[in-house]
Amino acid sequence: MIEINNITFEYNGLKAIDNISIKIEKGESIAIIGPNGSGKSTFLKILNALIFPSSGDYIFNGEKITPSSMNNQIFSKKFHKKIGFVFQNSDSQLFCSSVYDEIAFGPRQMGLSEIDVKRRCEDCLRLLNIEDLKDRVPFNLSGGEKKRVAIACVLSSNPEVIVLDEPMNGLDPRTKRFFRELLIKLNQSGKTVICATHDFEYVKDVFKRAIVFSKNHRIIRDDHYDKVINDSVFLFENNII
Amino acid sequence: MDWLFKEDDYVPVKDNSRYLGKNIFIFSEIISKIINGVNLRQSNSILSANPLMRFILLISTIILLSLSTKVTFVLLTDVLIVFTVLAIVKNNHILKAAFTFASFTLIMLIPSILNGNKLNAIIIVLKVFGDICSVSILTSTTPWNDIIKVLKFFLVPDIFIFVLENTLRFIYLLSNISFETLCALKLRSIGKNNKKYTNMSSIIGNMFLKSKNMSEEMYYAMECRGFTGEYEIKTRFHFSIADLLFATLIVVVFIFYFTMGR
Amino acid sequence: MPLLSVGAAFSFLIMMFNLPLPGGTTGHAVGAALIAILLGPYAACISVTIALVIQAIFFGDGGILAIGANTFNMAFVMPFVAYFLFNFIKGNSQSKKRTYLAAFIAGYVSLNIAALFTAIEFGIQPLLFKDASGLPLYCPYPVSVAIPAMLVPHMLVAGFVEGFVTVLVYGYINKTSPDIIDKGENFKTKPLYGLLAAMIVLCPIGLLATGTAWGEWGSDEIRELIGFIPKAMENGFNFNSLMPDYTISNIPEVAGYIISAVSGIILIFITFKFINSFKRSSE
Ligand SMILES: Nc1ncnc2c1ncn2[C@@H]1O[C@H](COP(=O)(O)OP(=O)(O)OP(=O)(O)O)[C@@H](O)[C@H]1O
Numbered sequence: 001m002i003e004i005n006n007i008t009f010e011y012n013g014l015k016a017i018d019n020i021s022i023k024i025e026k027g028e029s030i031a032i033i034g035p036n037g038s039g040k041s042t043f044l045k046i047l048n049a050l051i052f053p054s055s056g057d058y059i060f061n062g063e064k065i066t067p068s069s070m071n072n073q074i075f076s077k078k079f080h081k082k083i084g085f086v087f088q089n090s091d092s093q094l095f096c097s098s099v100y101d102e103i104a105f106g107p108r109q110m111g112l113s114e115i116d117v118k119r120r121c122e123d124c125l126r127l128l129n130i131e132d133l134k135d136r137v138p139f140n141l142s143g144g145e146k147k148r149v150a151i152a153c154v155l156s157s158n159p160e161v162i163v164l165d166e167p168m169n170g171l172d173p174r175t176k177r178f179f180r181e182l183l184i185k186l187n188q189s190g191k192t193v194i195c196a197t198h199d200f201e202y203v204k205d206v207f208k209r210a211i212v213f214s215k216n217h218r219i220i221r222d223d224h225y226d227k228v229i230n231d232s233v234f235l236f237e238n239n240i241i
Numbered sequence: 242m243d244w245l246f247k248e249d250d251y252v253p254v255k256d257n258s259r260y261l262g263k264n265i266f267i268f269s270e271i272i273s274k275i276i277n278g279v280n281l282r283q284s285n286s287i288l289s290a291n292p293l294m295r296f297i298l299l300i301s302t303i304i305l306l307s308l309s310t311k312v313t314f315v316l317l318t319d320v321l322i323v324f325t326v327l328a329i330v331k332n333n334h335i336l337k338a339a340f341t342f343a344s345f346t347l348i349m350l351i352p353s354i355l356n357g358n359k360l361n362a363i364i365i366v367l368k369v370f371g372d373i374c375s376v377s378i379l380t381s382t383t384p385w386n387d388i389i390k391v392l393k394f395f396l397v398p399d400i401f402i403f404v405l406e407n408t409l410r411f412i413y414l415l416s417n418i419s420f421e422t423l424c425a426l427k428l429r430s431i432g433k434n435n436k437k438y439t440n441m442s443s444i445i446g447n448m449f450l451k452s453k454n455m456s457e458e459m460y461y462a463m464e465c466r467g468f469t470g471e472y473e474i475k476t477r478f479h480f481s482i483a484d485l486l487f488a489t490l491i492v493v494v495f496i497f498y499f500t501m502g503r
Numbered sequence: 504m505p506l507l508s509v510g511a512a513f514s515f516l517i518m519m520f521n522l523p524l525p526g527g528t529t530g531h532a533v534g535a536a537l538i539a540i541l542l543g544p545y546a547a548c549i550s551v552t553i554a555l556v557i558q559a560i561f562f563g564d565g566g567i568l569a570i571g572a573n574t575f576n577m578a579f580v581m582p583f584v585a586y587f588l589f590n591f592i593k594g595n596s597q598s599k600k601r602t603y604l605a606a607f608i609a610g611y612v613s614l615n616i617a618a619l620f621t622a623i624e625f626g627i628q629p630l631l632f633k634d635a636s637g638l639p640l641y642c643p644y645p646v647s648v649a650i651p652a653m654l655v656p657h658m659l660v661a662g663f664v665e666g667f668v669t670v671l672v673y674g675y676i677n678k679t680s681p682d683i684i685d686k687g688e689n690f691k692t693k694p695l696y697g698l699l700a701a702m703i704v705l706c707p708i709g710l711l712a713t714g715t716a717w718g719e720w721g722s723d724e725i726r727e728l729i730g731f732i733p734k735a736m737e738n739g740f741n742f743n744s745l746m747p748d749y750t751i752s753n754i755p756e757v758a759g760y761i762i763s764a765v766s767g768i769i770l771i772f773i774t775f776k777f778i779n780s781f782k783r784s785s786e
């Protein structure tokens with residue numbers, strides 16, 4: 001479903017990703033691991049076509065993702081519909097004036113009837129356990145609440161791939177456990193889950209595969225999640241634990 | 242819940258969302274300009290000297306340019322400026338930008354030119370070109386905070402300089418936030434959006450609320466660190482070879498003006 | 504005092520937000536009316552001034568000499584007109600509708616009045632600055648051309664953008680945290696009168712003394728008004744660091760600008776001709 005061939009990305013001449021290649025199949029659940037500044041967030045941004053690699057190819061469902069293909073509005077909208085992104089900083093992801101509108105944003109744009117929109121929103125609110133927040137203004141919510149809303153509003157447009165950038169950051173243990181269950185549930189329902197994370201304790205059994213970035217922005221390991229996580233010598237040598 | 246477990250068969254309709262790409266582009270430009278401007282480091286010893294003389298040169302050039310009514314003076318100054326850009330600054334973007342502006346000014350003046358006002362129109366276009374080049378020379382060779390500090394020599398109160406410096410910082414922080422939100426809006430714009438103005442206004446509104454929080458936080462942080470309302474900026478000025486060079490240039494520009502510019 | 508920095512940064516950034524206009528182009532608000540309503544006219548005056556100074560110096564559009572005029576129009580005239588208008592229309596009523604209407608009108612009218620001032624400043628230049636043969640030295644267009652050329656686009660387009668942004672952002676903040684909106688208490692702060700007096704004196708002086716070119720005058724106003732320079736071009740240098748060209752082919756956009764530029768010229772030209780023939784027939 002996702003094919004990355006030899007991509008490199010530079011910020012102003014500074015390498016953030018150095019010649020990586022990955023294949024991801026539908027329904028996988030993948031953890032992206034690596035020390036700070038190794039290029040995880042940059043990689044996720046490339047997956048979402050927010051930035052484009054300086055060299056190499058990104059192929060999604062058999063179609064090349066390039067600046068010019070994304071310039072075609074219909075194509076780009078279709079692409080963004082299929083892949084949802086939960087930002088590292090959920091603060092900047094919310095821009096509507098109520099939680100309900102925020103979640104309804106995607107479905108409404110898809111031209112669903114207001115009844116279907118309502119059904120989807122209510123399902124999402126229930127799934128994330130935020131029914132009480134329905135009429136609140138997102139700006140005033142707490143960090144954990146915002147994160148739940150951010151995830152709900154990505155889910156409501158029913159993407160096939162869900163990309164999350166360190167979703168567990170700054171959450172309390174109970175919420176972390178809740179998100180763990182949620183990720184498992186989503187993956188079981190057929191969604192492809194790709195997630196950058198440092199919180200190994202709380203994501204047990206969520207991922208089947210781990211991709212490890214090194215501090216010089218390359219992939220140094222691509223293996224079963226459990227194998228990687230139990231290889232403490234490897235993790236220690238690469239500044240991950 | 243069943244909808245979440247099956248794939249939507251969805252084909253988007255057409256809806257103009259080019260403005261989003263444009264906004265994202267503008268904000269990334271602001272961010273990178275500030276990063277570049279604040280972190281400028283000069284290897285060239287002429288340009289790494291104290292910017293005071295360059296600042297005075299800039300101001301005098303601009304004022305004399307706009308006062309002058311003689312095409313020879315304006316043209317000569319422009320040539321000198323272009324020479325500076327090519328020889329010292331070595332940045333073709335400056336010329337390109339100034340050229341663009343000058344062309345647009347020319348377009349604006351076409352009706353007047355057709356009415357017979359040719360020479361004055363040309364002078365105006367040349368002036369615009371020179372002004373833009375000279376400002377860009379300063380901002381592309383001098384760290385921005387140093388430019389702000391130069392104001393101290395013109396008796397601008399320290400507190401005002403403090404405000405200006407922080408404004409740059411806040412522009413940077415706030416544009417990062419807005420940049421991300423605009424990206425999120427773009428990613429989630431998967432169909433027809435009938436509330437573009439409302440969404441954009443909420444982003445602006447959020448930016449305002451965040452500004453308010455930031456200013457309060459900064460105020461508390463300042464109080465905690467014992468800020469008393471006095472703020473002193475220390476800058477010393479040593480006269481160097483480079484300053485001599487710029488001082489000479491200032492004199493040259495004035496001589497030109499009084500011999501052929503008036 | 505941190506509030507001033509943040510207010511200035513906010514005011515700078517509002518001007519950077521491009522909103523879609525019918526026909527595929529974009530336009531932006533000045534934001535002075537909004538800030539005046541949110542923070543009070545004095546804070547707005549200072550904030551917008553700093554924002555304009557920073558824009559002119561660092562974001563390279565050469566408007567340094569126009570700062571005097573620009574601040575007068577956009578940092579003084581506009582916020583005060585907006586503030587008084589808003590409070591005048593709103594009165595003491597608590598009605599939401601009336602408040603929002605007031606915000607819209609404040610934005611729409613204050614921008615047009617600022618545009619009118621700019622047009623007058625342009626328009627008096629040919630009277631004040633002439634060469635030996637009587638040809639205008641700076642802005643060549645008289646009041647009779649400058650006013651319609653400025654006001655028509657503002658009344659038809661830019662004013663609505665300003666009005667909508669003012670009312671929508673005001674509405675959002677009013678809904679989110681109504682307590683932080685300026686209640687008019689700081690309206691009576693005396694120390695600011697000094698600064699204001701200085702501005703009132705300095706701005707027109709700077710404006711007449713410098714008497715620069717037309718390209719500089721409405722650093723923001725005039726170019727934006729006829730839809731002239733795309734912002735991407737306006738930010739001349741392209742360091743291209745954060746985003747590798749996001750919008751690669753904006754051909755339709757460029758075409759839009761050319762069309763609006765051409766229509767701008769035609770507008771000026773027609774006004775010119777019209778006035779000339781009018782004069783001739785009256786002679
Ligand atoms: N906007 C930017 N401009 C310039 N350099 C950047 C930018 N964003 C990231 N970088 C650099 O790119 C590299 C990779 O950053 P990235 O954010 O992808 O790391 P990360 O793996 O997500 O780190 P973390 O675990 O801290 O989130 C870093 O060296 C960083 O300094």
Ligand SMILES: [Mg+2]
Nearest residue numbers: 040041088165
């Ligand atoms: Mg990261």
